[in-house]
Amino acid sequence: MSSIAMNGFCWKDELLLGNTRMDEEHRTFALLIRGLLDAPDDALAVALDELVVHATQHFEEEDAWMRKLSFPAQACHMQEHAAVLMSAAGVRRRLRNGEFRVVRQFAAELAAWFPPHLQHLDSALAHWIFKHAWGGKPLVFRRNTPSTEAFVNAHVLL
Ligand SMILES: [Fe+2]
Ligand SMILES: [Fe+2]
Numbered sequence: 001m002s003s004i005a006m007n008g009f010c011w012k013d014e015l016l017l018g019n020t021r022m023d024e025e026h027r028t029f030a031l032l033i034r035g036l037l038d039a040p041d042d043a044l045a046v047a048l049d050e051l052v053v054h055a056t057q058h059f060e061e062e063d064a065w066m067r068k069l070s071f072p073a074q075a076c077h078m079q080e081h082a083a084v085l086m087s088a089a090g091v092r093r094r095l096r097n098g099e100f101r102v103v104r105q106f107a108a109e110l111a112a113w114f115p116p117h118l119q120h121l122d123s124a125l126a127h128w129i130f131k132h133a134w135g136g137k138p139l140v141f142r143r144n145t146p147s148t149e150a151f152v153n154a155h156v157l158l
Pocket of ligand 1: 022026058062118122
C-alpha cells in the first residue's frame with residue numbers, strides 16, 4: 001500500500017453497511033488501525049494488543065451470526081478472519097524481538113485489507129442478516145463528503 005493511501009486511511013461513510021452494531025464496531029476497528037499506523041515504536045505493542053482484542057471479539061460475533069443464520073459464504077469469510085488473527089499473532093511474536101518494521105508493514109496491509117473486506121464480505125453478511133429479520137436489504141444513508149475523518153475524530157473526543 002502506498003504511503004499516500006496509508007496516510008489517508010480513516011473511517012468513511014462509504015464503509016457503512018446499514019447494520020448499526022457492525023457499523024459501530026467497524027468504526028472502532030478503523031480507529032484502531034489508524035492508531036497502529038500512527039503509533040511510535042514504544043506504543044506499538046499496546047496499539048497492536050488493543051486492535052487484536054477488538055478484532056477477536058468482532059470476528060467471533062460475525063462468525064456466530066454466519067453460523068446461526070447459515071450464511072452461504074461463511075467458510076471463506078471465517079477463513080479471512082482467522083488469517084488476520086494468525087498474522088497478528090505472528091507479528092506480535094516478532095515485535096517482542098524488536099521488529100518494529102514488521103508491525104508497520106502489518107498495519108499497512110490491514111489498512112489495505114479493511115475496506116474491501118467490509119464492502120464485499122461484511123456487506124453480504126449485513127444484507128443476509130437484514131433479509132432474515134425483515135425480508136429485504138438495509139437502507140444506508142451516507143453523507144456526500146469525500147471523508148468523514150473529522151467526524152471520527154470528533155467521535156473519539158466525545
Ligand atoms: Fe466486520
Ligand atoms: Fe468480516
